[in-house]
Amino acid sequence: MVRSCLSLAMTFALLFPAAGFAAKRDAAPPPPALRDLIACRNEMDGTRRLACFDRASAALQEAVATEAVAVVDQKEVRATREALFGLPTPRDVSLIGAGVSQIESVVREATVNSDGAVVVTLESGQIWAQVDGRGMRTPRRGEKVTIRRATLGRLEAVFEGGTTRQFRRIQ
Template sequence: MTIRPSAVILGLAAMLALPAAVSAKDETPHDRAPAFQGVLNCRGIADNAQRLACYDAAAAKMGEAETHGEIVVIDRAQASAAHREAFGLHVPSLSFVTRALRPEEVNRIEGVVDTAHADANGFWTFELDGGAIWRQISGELWRPPRHGSKVSIRRGSLDSYLMNVDGQPSIKVHRDQ
């Protein structure tokens, strides 16, 4: 097998260009709604009057887009509440909600047991105060949960979840709804 020098040069050029393309992509901001990006674009205008006119026009477009449902604006508290409601459910299309949250907020939630009942095998089903239903799939509780028990649920490995009930050792759980 003979390797032509031109093929080697083309291969090396492609490999050298790849990191530049990847780093350029990494430096760009998240895909932004055009109405929001329009406001950000005004920052680069040096003349005060032109910059103000740009901001006024862009803010009006952003307000219209929000009114018509073309963009949705949420704050950190709303993102946290939405994440808490969806925690444990496989909803990858909502991953944009967690951009504003810290890793410990994304990987763990705290809650309070509203109701709990055991099945015939002794595994518990928990309904938390927000309506989420979690089912025990392995592990053992020393004390049965009760109304008002404090729970901490965190991500485990391989899409699993671990729950601590009133400080007891972790049990493996699954979110049913």
């Protein structure tokens, strides 16, 4: 019993660090300009270290200026994710990721199309159309709405008062 527990513990110790290492290996390496800047931290001599940082920071600044490297903060990433929420995107776009599970907005305009489905334009300009065919009142201008991911890849709009219907983004 002790031997099998020890064997199991050793198996976990060997597998889990390897899995963590493999995940890190699959991540895209930093661009050369950033990698060179990071490498300057390894320089022990103060004069050479400063010269390295000066050289590498100038190269990084040039890379940003020529758009070889893009620098974005979390606020910009979040705004991009929200702007693309509900639209089909390539799976390999690592900048966008799957970080947004819902957006909250306000109805700018709502109409009913010829099929009887509600079409909602949000403050952001996004246009969403009802797809579940269930009747609902037309949302009012200024009404709060949360659009969220639901089961099986569906998207639901939850309006003030709790009305929840399936929607898809059309623009």
